[in-house]
Amino acid sequence: EEEEEEDIDHLVKLHRQKLARSSMRSGSSMSTIGSMTSIYSEAGDFGNIFVTGKIAFSLKYEQQTQTLVIHVKECHQLAYADEAKKHSNPYVKTYLLPDKSRQGKRKTSIKRDTINPLYDETLRYEIPESLLAQRTLQFSVWHHGRFGRNTFLGEAEVQMDSWKLDKKLDHCLPLHRKISAESLTGLPSHKGELVVSLKYIPTSKLPVGGDRKKSKGGEGGELQVWIKEAKNLTAAKSGGTSDSFVKGYLLPMRNKASKRKTPVMKKTLNPHYNHTFVYNGVRLEDLQHMCLELTVWDREPLASNDFLGGVRLGVGT
Structure with missing residues (x-):
């Protein structure tokens, strides 16, 4: 259950603080929040290579195991990572966007000193077909350099909602330079709204005898987060439903003491949680440096x- 914890920073986008004059102060505010995700790029050289070449592959979906099977065959006429030495050590990496977590990454082996690498390797993703249709399969080709310095050689995308997966057919796509994540039509796959209310x-003003936990530098107040409902969530299960729950952290604290979860609402894309997260010992001035995830x-x-x-919600949201 906790496997998703370490990669959440790669899946959620820092909510950009608006120039609003409101803050988390005494009183409640209702907001409807659109779901957002973040796509990041791995460390490496971008834009230094004139991208050339193609990638050959085949796709098939295994209904019985709910698995996308990617057969990476080969690449043709890749660019040299080192033009002077005519040198490249290419490998292929895949993601099902918008998930660019470590768990979502698949890689082929590295082929040495070639611009026409033959892989003949199979990569697999276990994913429900209903969820797969809302993803974008991204291929990216990289040169494996010394000291872990990799060089980008090109990429290609497949919009899974328009791909025929009932038969295993061979395909070949031209590689192109890196494009911004926002331009990928697969990005909005995490759709929906979350309705919440915040009260500090x-x-x-806490009741006498209430839970007044001390924070660093003195006693703190209480932050209440009412998770009312979600609307139009992505269907993750066959039959077009999801068994959803909401998880919360008051960052920068990411530990069991900071974690809150709602009950699971089964078989619905419009769940009513009606659940409140309570954070005690929170000083008003500390909220300036905190973020609710x-x-x-x-x-x-x-x-x-x-x-x-x-x-993610911060002061000024």
Whole structure:
């Protein structure tokens, strides 16, 4: 269940603070939040190589195991990572966008000193067909350099909603230079809205005998986060439903003490949670440096949970 924790920073985007004059102060505010994701680029050289070549592959979806099978055959006429020495050590990497977590990465082996590498390797993703149709398969080709300095050689994308997966057919796509993540039509696959209400109660207004936990530098107030409902979530299961729950952290704290979760709402894309997260010992001035992270997940009892979307809220949201 906890496998998704380490990669959430790669899946959710820092909510850009607007020039609003409101803040998390005493009183409640209702907001409807659109789900957002973040695509990041790996460390490496971009734009230094004139991209050439093609990638040959085949795709097939195995219904019985709910697995996308990618057969990476070969690449043709790649650019040299080192033009002077006519040298390249290429390998292929794949993601099912918008997931660019470590768990979502697949790689072929590295082929040495060639611009026409033959891989003949199979990469697999276990994913429900309903969710796969809302993803973009990204191929990227890289030169494996010394000291871990890799060089980008080109990429290609496949929009899975328009791809015929009932038969295994061979395909060949031209590689192109890196494009911005926002221009990929697969990005909005994490759709939906999350309706929440935030309320901060200062120490002076907490009921006598209430839970007044001390924070660093003195007593703190109470931050209440009411998770009301979600709307139009992505279907992660066959039959067009999801068993969703919301998880929250008050960043920069990311530990069990900071984690909050709603109950799981089964078989619905419009779940009503009606659940409140309570954070005690929070000083008003500390909120200037804190961020509330809310993520929505589809519960998978026998596998890692599927990420459905997320937001981060800070002062000024």
